[in-house]
Amino acid sequence: MNDAIHVDGVGFGYNETRVLDGLTLHIPGGATTAVVGANGSGKSTLLGLLAGTLFPQQGSIDAPRADGVAFAVQHSQVSDALPITVAETVMMGRWRALGLWRRPSREDRAIVDYWITELGLDDLRRRRLGTLSGGQRQRTLLAQAFAQESPVVLLDEPTVGLDADSRDRVARQIVRLAASGRTIVAATHDVGLAGRFDFCVLLGAGSVLATGSPEAIFTEPNLAAALSLG
Ligand SMILES: Nc1ncnc2c1ncn2[C@@H]1O[C@H](COP(=O)(O)OP(=O)(O)O)[C@@H](O)[C@H]1O
Ligand SMILES: [Mg+2]
Known part of the structure:
Protein backbone atom coordinates (compact mmCIF):
# COMPACT_ATOMS: atom_id res chain seq x y z
CA MET A 1 0.00 0.00 0.00
CA ASN A 2 0.87 3.65 0.05
CA ASP A 3 2.40 3.62 -3.44
CA ALA A 4 2.28 6.74 -5.52
CA ILE A 5 1.25 6.85 -9.18
CA HIS A 6 3.52 8.51 -11.72
CA VAL A 7 2.25 9.75 -15.08
CA ASP A 8 5.09 10.77 -17.35
CA GLY A 9 4.54 12.62 -20.63
CA VAL A 10 1.37 10.73 -21.49
CA GLY A 11 -0.39 11.35 -24.78
CA PHE A 12 -3.70 9.77 -25.70
CA GLY A 13 -6.42 10.30 -28.28
CA TYR A 14 -9.40 8.54 -29.81
CA ASN A 15 -8.94 8.37 -33.56
CA GLU A 16 -8.84 12.02 -34.62
CA THR A 17 -9.56 13.45 -31.16
CA ARG A 18 -6.45 14.29 -29.16
CA VAL A 19 -7.43 14.16 -25.49
CA LEU A 20 -4.22 14.24 -23.47
CA ASP A 21 -0.89 15.62 -24.53
CA GLY A 22 2.35 15.40 -22.57
CA LEU A 23 0.52 14.87 -19.31
CA THR A 24 2.91 14.62 -16.38
CA LEU A 25 1.58 14.10 -12.90
CA HIS A 26 2.52 12.67 -9.53
CA ILE A 27 -0.39 11.24 -7.52
CA PRO A 28 0.46 10.69 -3.85
CA GLY A 29 -0.03 7.23 -2.33
CA GLY A 30 -2.32 6.74 0.65
CA ALA A 31 -4.09 10.02 -0.04
CA THR A 32 -7.15 11.41 -1.81
CA THR A 33 -6.68 13.11 -5.17
CA ALA A 34 -9.46 14.91 -7.04
CA VAL A 35 -9.24 15.34 -10.81
CA VAL A 36 -11.28 18.34 -11.85
CA GLY A 37 -11.85 19.88 -15.25
CA ALA A 38 -14.57 20.86 -17.68
CA ASN A 39 -16.65 18.24 -19.46
CA GLY A 40 -14.58 16.62 -22.17
CA SER A 41 -11.27 17.64 -20.57
CA GLY A 42 -10.21 13.99 -20.34
CA LYS A 43 -10.95 13.07 -16.71
CA SER A 44 -12.54 9.71 -17.54
CA THR A 45 -9.82 9.00 -20.09
CA LEU A 46 -7.15 9.65 -17.45
CA LEU A 47 -8.86 7.28 -15.02
CA GLY A 48 -9.00 4.60 -17.73
CA LEU A 49 -5.27 5.05 -18.30
CA LEU A 50 -4.57 4.81 -14.56
CA ALA A 51 -6.74 1.69 -14.35
CA GLY A 52 -4.94 0.09 -17.28
CA THR A 53 -8.11 -0.29 -19.36
CA LEU A 54 -6.58 2.25 -21.81
CA PHE A 55 -2.93 2.40 -22.83
CA PRO A 56 -0.80 5.53 -23.28
CA GLN A 57 0.06 6.28 -26.91
CA GLN A 58 3.04 8.32 -25.74
CA GLY A 59 4.82 8.36 -22.40
CA SER A 60 4.29 5.97 -19.53
CA ILE A 61 2.37 5.37 -16.34
CA ASP A 62 3.83 3.77 -13.26
CA ALA A 63 0.94 2.60 -11.10
CA PRO A 64 0.88 -0.09 -8.41
CA ARG A 65 -1.63 -2.42 -10.06
CA ALA A 66 -0.31 -5.80 -8.85
CA ASP A 67 -2.76 -6.04 -5.96
CA GLY A 68 -5.71 -4.82 -7.97
CA VAL A 69 -7.26 -1.55 -8.93
CA ALA A 70 -10.90 -0.84 -8.12
CA PHE A 71 -12.53 1.29 -10.79
CA ALA A 72 -16.06 2.65 -10.45
CA VAL A 73 -16.99 3.97 -13.89
CA GLN A 74 -19.59 6.67 -14.49
CA HIS A 75 -22.96 5.02 -13.97
CA SER A 76 -24.19 6.23 -17.33
CA SER A 150 -7.84 -2.68 -3.47
CA PRO A 151 -4.85 -0.50 -2.64
CA VAL A 152 -5.82 1.81 -5.52
CA VAL A 153 -9.40 3.01 -5.90
CA LEU A 154 -10.46 5.05 -8.95
CA LEU A 155 -13.87 6.73 -8.89
CA ASP A 156 -15.47 8.49 -11.85
CA GLU A 157 -17.92 11.17 -10.70
CA PRO A 158 -18.70 9.25 -7.49
CA THR A 159 -21.30 11.68 -6.12
CA VAL A 160 -23.32 12.36 -9.27
CA GLY A 161 -27.00 11.68 -8.64
CA LEU A 162 -26.60 11.41 -4.86
CA ASP A 163 -28.57 13.46 -2.36
CA ALA A 164 -26.74 15.66 0.17
CA ASP A 165 -26.72 13.00 2.91
CA SER A 166 -25.33 10.32 0.62
CA ARG A 167 -22.72 12.72 -0.78
CA ASP A 168 -21.53 13.49 2.72
CA ARG A 169 -21.44 9.81 3.65
CA VAL A 170 -19.47 8.88 0.53
CA ALA A 171 -17.01 11.72 1.15
CA ARG A 172 -16.40 10.41 4.67
CA GLN A 173 -15.95 6.84 3.40
CA ILE A 174 -13.41 7.98 0.83
CA VAL A 175 -11.42 9.96 3.39
CA ARG A 176 -11.48 6.94 5.72
CA LEU A 177 -10.20 4.61 2.96
CA ALA A 178 -7.25 6.92 2.34
CA ALA A 179 -6.54 7.05 6.08
CA SER A 180 -6.22 3.25 5.95
CA GLY A 181 -3.46 3.61 3.35
CA ARG A 182 -5.39 3.38 0.08
CA THR A 183 -4.71 5.64 -2.86
CA ILE A 184 -7.94 7.27 -4.06
CA VAL A 185 -8.32 9.18 -7.31
CA ALA A 186 -11.74 10.64 -8.10
CA ALA A 187 -12.82 12.61 -11.14
CA THR A 188 -15.40 15.02 -9.84
CA HIS A 189 -17.29 18.25 -10.38
CA ASP A 190 -18.36 18.18 -6.75
CA VAL A 191 -16.47 21.03 -5.09
CA GLY A 192 -17.76 19.91 -1.69
CA LEU A 193 -16.14 16.52 -2.22
CA ALA A 194 -12.91 17.82 -3.75
CA GLY A 195 -12.64 20.34 -0.91
CA ARG A 196 -12.21 17.45 1.53
CA PHE A 197 -9.45 15.84 -0.53
CA ASP A 198 -5.70 16.12 0.07
CA PHE A 199 -4.70 17.00 -3.45
CA CYS A 200 -6.36 18.38 -6.59
CA VAL A 201 -5.40 18.25 -10.24
CA LEU A 202 -7.01 20.69 -12.68
CA LEU A 203 -7.12 19.30 -16.22
CA GLY A 204 -7.57 21.43 -19.31
CA ALA A 205 -6.44 21.60 -22.90
CA GLY A 206 -5.07 18.07 -22.75
CA SER A 207 -2.74 18.68 -19.88
CA VAL A 208 -2.40 19.71 -16.24
CA LEU A 209 -3.37 23.36 -15.66
CA ALA A 210 -2.67 23.36 -11.93
CA THR A 211 -2.09 21.04 -8.98
CA GLY A 212 -2.17 21.64 -5.26
CA SER A 213 -4.38 21.68 -2.21
CA PRO A 214 -8.13 22.27 -2.78
CA GLU A 215 -7.69 25.81 -1.39
CA ALA A 216 -4.97 26.51 -3.93
CA ILE A 217 -6.90 25.01 -6.85
CA PHE A 218 -10.38 26.34 -6.23
CA THR A 219 -9.64 29.94 -7.07
CA GLU A 220 -12.30 31.84 -8.97
CA PRO A 221 -10.70 31.60 -12.42
CA ASN A 222 -9.92 27.92 -11.95
CA LEU A 223 -13.46 27.24 -10.79
CA ALA A 224 -14.86 29.03 -13.79
CA ALA A 225 -12.76 26.79 -16.04
CA ALA A 226 -13.42 23.57 -14.14
CA LEU A 227 -17.14 24.07 -13.76
CA SER A 228 -18.01 25.18 -17.27
CA LEU A 229 -20.16 22.09 -17.57
CA GLY A 230 -21.53 20.94 -20.84
N1 LIG B 1 -14.63 6.06 -26.60
C1 LIG B 1 -14.45 7.26 -27.13
N2 LIG B 1 -14.34 7.42 -28.48
C2 LIG B 1 -14.12 8.62 -29.05
N3 LIG B 1 -14.01 9.77 -28.34
C3 LIG B 1 -14.10 9.69 -27.01
C4 LIG B 1 -14.33 8.44 -26.33
N4 LIG B 1 -14.38 8.67 -24.99
C5 LIG B 1 -14.19 10.01 -24.85
N5 LIG B 1 -14.03 10.62 -26.04
C6 LIG B 1 -13.77 12.06 -26.25
O1 LIG B 1 -12.57 12.37 -25.55
C7 LIG B 1 -12.68 13.63 -24.89
C8 LIG B 1 -12.44 13.44 -23.39
O2 LIG B 1 -13.49 12.65 -22.86
P1 LIG B 1 -13.56 12.21 -21.34
O3 LIG B 1 -12.27 11.60 -20.96
O4 LIG B 1 -14.78 11.38 -21.18
O5 LIG B 1 -13.69 13.61 -20.59
P2 LIG B 1 -14.39 13.99 -19.20
O6 LIG B 1 -14.51 12.74 -18.38
O7 LIG B 1 -13.49 15.02 -18.60
O8 LIG B 1 -15.73 14.58 -19.53
C9 LIG B 1 -14.06 14.17 -25.25
O9 LIG B 1 -13.91 15.02 -26.34
C10 LIG B 1 -14.84 12.93 -25.62
O10 LIG B 1 -15.84 13.24 -26.54
MG1 LIG C 1 -16.06 11.78 -17.52
Whole structure:
Protein backbone atom coordinates (compact mmCIF):
# COMPACT_ATOMS: atom_id res chain seq x y z
CA MET A 1 0.00 0.00 0.00
CA ASN A 2 0.87 3.65 0.05
CA ASP A 3 2.40 3.62 -3.44
CA ALA A 4 2.28 6.74 -5.52
CA ILE A 5 1.25 6.85 -9.18
CA HIS A 6 3.52 8.51 -11.72
CA VAL A 7 2.25 9.75 -15.08
CA ASP A 8 5.09 10.77 -17.35
CA GLY A 9 4.54 12.62 -20.63
CA VAL A 10 1.37 10.73 -21.49
CA GLY A 11 -0.39 11.35 -24.78
CA PHE A 12 -3.70 9.77 -25.70
CA GLY A 13 -6.42 10.30 -28.28
CA TYR A 14 -9.40 8.54 -29.81
CA ASN A 15 -8.94 8.37 -33.56
CA GLU A 16 -8.84 12.02 -34.62
CA THR A 17 -9.56 13.45 -31.16
CA ARG A 18 -6.45 14.29 -29.16
CA VAL A 19 -7.43 14.16 -25.49
CA LEU A 20 -4.22 14.24 -23.47
CA ASP A 21 -0.89 15.62 -24.53
CA GLY A 22 2.35 15.40 -22.57
CA LEU A 23 0.52 14.87 -19.31
CA THR A 24 2.91 14.62 -16.38
CA LEU A 25 1.58 14.10 -12.90
CA HIS A 26 2.52 12.67 -9.53
CA ILE A 27 -0.39 11.24 -7.52
CA PRO A 28 0.46 10.69 -3.85
CA GLY A 29 -0.03 7.23 -2.33
CA GLY A 30 -2.32 6.74 0.65
CA ALA A 31 -4.09 10.02 -0.04
CA THR A 32 -7.15 11.41 -1.81
CA THR A 33 -6.68 13.11 -5.17
CA ALA A 34 -9.46 14.91 -7.04
CA VAL A 35 -9.24 15.34 -10.81
CA VAL A 36 -11.28 18.34 -11.85
CA GLY A 37 -11.85 19.88 -15.25
CA ALA A 38 -14.57 20.86 -17.68
CA ASN A 39 -16.65 18.24 -19.46
CA GLY A 40 -14.58 16.62 -22.17
CA SER A 41 -11.27 17.64 -20.57
CA GLY A 42 -10.21 13.99 -20.34
CA LYS A 43 -10.95 13.07 -16.71
CA SER A 44 -12.54 9.71 -17.54
CA THR A 45 -9.82 9.00 -20.09
CA LEU A 46 -7.15 9.65 -17.45
CA LEU A 47 -8.86 7.28 -15.02
CA GLY A 48 -9.00 4.60 -17.73
CA LEU A 49 -5.27 5.05 -18.30
CA LEU A 50 -4.57 4.81 -14.56
CA ALA A 51 -6.74 1.69 -14.35
CA GLY A 52 -4.94 0.09 -17.28
CA THR A 53 -8.11 -0.29 -19.36
CA LEU A 54 -6.58 2.25 -21.81
CA PHE A 55 -2.93 2.40 -22.83
CA PRO A 56 -0.80 5.53 -23.28
CA GLN A 57 0.06 6.28 -26.91
CA GLN A 58 3.04 8.32 -25.74
CA GLY A 59 4.82 8.36 -22.40
CA SER A 60 4.29 5.97 -19.53
CA ILE A 61 2.37 5.37 -16.34
CA ASP A 62 3.83 3.77 -13.26
CA ALA A 63 0.94 2.60 -11.10
CA PRO A 64 0.88 -0.09 -8.41
CA ARG A 65 -1.63 -2.42 -10.06
CA ALA A 66 -0.31 -5.80 -8.85
CA ASP A 67 -2.76 -6.04 -5.96
CA GLY A 68 -5.71 -4.82 -7.97
CA VAL A 69 -7.26 -1.55 -8.93
CA ALA A 70 -10.90 -0.84 -8.12
CA PHE A 71 -12.53 1.29 -10.79
CA ALA A 72 -16.06 2.65 -10.45
CA VAL A 73 -16.99 3.97 -13.89
CA GLN A 74 -19.59 6.67 -14.49
CA HIS A 75 -22.96 5.02 -13.97
CA SER A 76 -24.19 6.23 -17.33
CA GLN A 77 -21.68 3.72 -18.78
CA VAL A 78 -23.26 0.73 -17.04
CA SER A 79 -26.01 -1.16 -18.80
CA ASP A 80 -29.47 -1.08 -17.19
CA ALA A 81 -30.24 -4.39 -18.77
CA LEU A 82 -27.94 -6.58 -16.68
CA PRO A 83 -30.27 -9.00 -14.87
CA ILE A 84 -28.34 -8.90 -11.60
CA THR A 85 -29.27 -7.74 -8.15
CA VAL A 86 -27.66 -5.15 -5.91
CA ALA A 87 -26.17 -7.85 -3.65
CA GLU A 88 -24.78 -9.75 -6.66
CA THR A 89 -23.29 -6.58 -8.10
CA VAL A 90 -21.50 -5.79 -4.85
CA MET A 91 -20.28 -9.43 -4.56
CA MET A 92 -18.74 -9.01 -8.02
CA GLY A 93 -16.32 -6.69 -6.22
CA ARG A 94 -14.95 -9.82 -4.49
CA TRP A 95 -14.38 -11.80 -7.69
CA ARG A 96 -10.74 -10.95 -7.97
CA ALA A 97 -10.14 -12.10 -4.41
CA LEU A 98 -12.26 -15.23 -5.01
CA GLY A 99 -10.63 -16.48 -8.15
CA LEU A 100 -12.76 -18.23 -10.70
CA TRP A 101 -14.19 -21.16 -8.74
CA ARG A 102 -13.99 -20.48 -5.05
CA ARG A 103 -17.26 -19.73 -3.32
CA PRO A 104 -17.53 -16.56 -1.26
CA SER A 105 -16.19 -17.13 2.25
CA ARG A 106 -17.74 -15.80 5.41
CA GLU A 107 -15.25 -12.94 5.18
CA ASP A 108 -16.27 -12.09 1.60
CA ARG A 109 -19.91 -12.02 2.68
CA ALA A 110 -19.07 -9.87 5.68
CA ILE A 111 -17.24 -7.37 3.49
CA VAL A 112 -20.14 -7.23 1.03
CA ASP A 113 -22.69 -6.85 3.85
CA TYR A 114 -20.58 -4.11 5.41
CA TRP A 115 -20.51 -2.00 2.25
CA ILE A 116 -24.18 -2.63 1.46
CA THR A 117 -25.05 -1.22 4.88
CA GLU A 118 -22.51 1.63 4.66
CA LEU A 119 -24.07 2.78 1.40
CA GLY A 120 -27.63 2.49 2.69
CA LEU A 121 -28.54 -0.38 0.35
CA ASP A 122 -29.95 -2.91 2.86
CA ASP A 123 -33.53 -2.55 1.64
CA LEU A 124 -32.45 -2.85 -1.99
CA ARG A 125 -30.31 -6.02 -1.77
CA ARG A 126 -32.59 -8.12 -3.99
CA ARG A 127 -33.55 -5.39 -6.41
CA ARG A 128 -32.29 -5.65 -9.97
CA LEU A 129 -29.90 -2.96 -11.08
CA GLY A 130 -32.20 -1.90 -13.93
CA THR A 131 -35.03 -1.03 -11.51
CA LEU A 132 -32.95 1.41 -9.44
CA SER A 133 -32.81 5.19 -9.55
CA GLY A 134 -29.57 6.79 -10.76
CA GLY A 135 -28.46 7.54 -7.21
CA GLN A 136 -29.24 4.02 -5.99
CA ARG A 137 -27.30 2.54 -8.87
CA GLN A 138 -24.40 4.88 -8.17
CA ARG A 139 -24.30 3.78 -4.53
CA THR A 140 -24.31 0.14 -5.67
CA LEU A 141 -21.33 0.74 -7.97
CA LEU A 142 -19.47 2.50 -5.15
CA ALA A 143 -20.18 -0.42 -2.80
CA GLN A 144 -18.78 -2.79 -5.45
CA ALA A 145 -15.61 -0.70 -5.80
CA PHE A 146 -15.10 -0.33 -2.04
CA ALA A 147 -15.73 -4.07 -1.46
CA GLN A 148 -12.70 -4.88 -3.61
CA GLU A 149 -10.45 -3.57 -0.84
CA SER A 150 -7.84 -2.68 -3.47
CA PRO A 151 -4.85 -0.50 -2.64
CA VAL A 152 -5.82 1.81 -5.52
CA VAL A 153 -9.40 3.01 -5.90
CA LEU A 154 -10.46 5.05 -8.95
CA LEU A 155 -13.87 6.73 -8.89
CA ASP A 156 -15.47 8.49 -11.85
CA GLU A 157 -17.92 11.17 -10.70
CA PRO A 158 -18.70 9.25 -7.49
CA THR A 159 -21.30 11.68 -6.12
CA VAL A 160 -23.32 12.36 -9.27
CA GLY A 161 -27.00 11.68 -8.64
CA LEU A 162 -26.60 11.41 -4.86
CA ASP A 163 -28.57 13.46 -2.36
CA ALA A 164 -26.74 15.66 0.17
CA ASP A 165 -26.72 13.00 2.91
CA SER A 166 -25.33 10.32 0.62
CA ARG A 167 -22.72 12.72 -0.78
CA ASP A 168 -21.53 13.49 2.72
CA ARG A 169 -21.44 9.81 3.65
CA VAL A 170 -19.47 8.88 0.53
CA ALA A 171 -17.01 11.72 1.15
CA ARG A 172 -16.40 10.41 4.67
CA GLN A 173 -15.95 6.84 3.40
CA ILE A 174 -13.41 7.98 0.83
CA VAL A 175 -11.42 9.96 3.39
CA ARG A 176 -11.48 6.94 5.72
CA LEU A 177 -10.20 4.61 2.96
CA ALA A 178 -7.25 6.92 2.34
CA ALA A 179 -6.54 7.05 6.08
CA SER A 180 -6.22 3.25 5.95
CA GLY A 181 -3.46 3.61 3.35
CA ARG A 182 -5.39 3.38 0.08
CA THR A 183 -4.71 5.64 -2.86
CA ILE A 184 -7.94 7.27 -4.06
CA VAL A 185 -8.32 9.18 -7.31
CA ALA A 186 -11.74 10.64 -8.10
CA ALA A 187 -12.82 12.61 -11.14
CA THR A 188 -15.40 15.02 -9.84
CA HIS A 189 -17.29 18.25 -10.38
CA ASP A 190 -18.36 18.18 -6.75
CA VAL A 191 -16.47 21.03 -5.09
CA GLY A 192 -17.76 19.91 -1.69
CA LEU A 193 -16.14 16.52 -2.22
CA ALA A 194 -12.91 17.82 -3.75
CA GLY A 195 -12.64 20.34 -0.91
CA ARG A 196 -12.21 17.45 1.53
CA PHE A 197 -9.45 15.84 -0.53
CA ASP A 198 -5.70 16.12 0.07
CA PHE A 199 -4.70 17.00 -3.45
CA CYS A 200 -6.36 18.38 -6.59
CA VAL A 201 -5.40 18.25 -10.24
CA LEU A 202 -7.01 20.69 -12.68
CA LEU A 203 -7.12 19.30 -16.22
CA GLY A 204 -7.57 21.43 -19.31
CA ALA A 205 -6.44 21.60 -22.90
CA GLY A 206 -5.07 18.07 -22.75
CA SER A 207 -2.74 18.68 -19.88
CA VAL A 208 -2.40 19.71 -16.24
CA LEU A 209 -3.37 23.36 -15.66
CA ALA A 210 -2.67 23.36 -11.93
CA THR A 211 -2.09 21.04 -8.98
CA GLY A 212 -2.17 21.64 -5.26
CA SER A 213 -4.38 21.68 -2.21
CA PRO A 214 -8.13 22.27 -2.78
CA GLU A 215 -7.69 25.81 -1.39
CA ALA A 216 -4.97 26.51 -3.93
CA ILE A 217 -6.90 25.01 -6.85
CA PHE A 218 -10.38 26.34 -6.23
CA THR A 219 -9.64 29.94 -7.07
CA GLU A 220 -12.30 31.84 -8.97
CA PRO A 221 -10.70 31.60 -12.42
CA ASN A 222 -9.92 27.92 -11.95
CA LEU A 223 -13.46 27.24 -10.79
CA ALA A 224 -14.86 29.03 -13.79
CA ALA A 225 -12.76 26.79 -16.04
CA ALA A 226 -13.42 23.57 -14.14
CA LEU A 227 -17.14 24.07 -13.76
CA SER A 228 -18.01 25.18 -17.27
CA LEU A 229 -20.16 22.09 -17.57
CA GLY A 230 -21.53 20.94 -20.84
N1 LIG B 1 -14.63 6.06 -26.60
C1 LIG B 1 -14.45 7.26 -27.13
N2 LIG B 1 -14.34 7.42 -28.48
C2 LIG B 1 -14.12 8.62 -29.05
N3 LIG B 1 -14.01 9.77 -28.34
C3 LIG B 1 -14.10 9.69 -27.01
C4 LIG B 1 -14.33 8.44 -26.33
N4 LIG B 1 -14.38 8.67 -24.99
C5 LIG B 1 -14.19 10.01 -24.85
N5 LIG B 1 -14.03 10.62 -26.04
C6 LIG B 1 -13.77 12.06 -26.25
O1 LIG B 1 -12.57 12.37 -25.55
C7 LIG B 1 -12.68 13.63 -24.89
C8 LIG B 1 -12.44 13.44 -23.39
O2 LIG B 1 -13.49 12.65 -22.86
P1 LIG B 1 -13.56 12.21 -21.34
O3 LIG B 1 -12.27 11.60 -20.96
O4 LIG B 1 -14.78 11.38 -21.18
O5 LIG B 1 -13.69 13.61 -20.59
P2 LIG B 1 -14.39 13.99 -19.20
O6 LIG B 1 -14.51 12.74 -18.38
O7 LIG B 1 -13.49 15.02 -18.60
O8 LIG B 1 -15.73 14.58 -19.53
C9 LIG B 1 -14.06 14.17 -25.25
O9 LIG B 1 -13.91 15.02 -26.34
C10 LIG B 1 -14.84 12.93 -25.62
O10 LIG B 1 -15.84 13.24 -26.54
MG1 LIG C 1 -16.06 11.78 -17.52
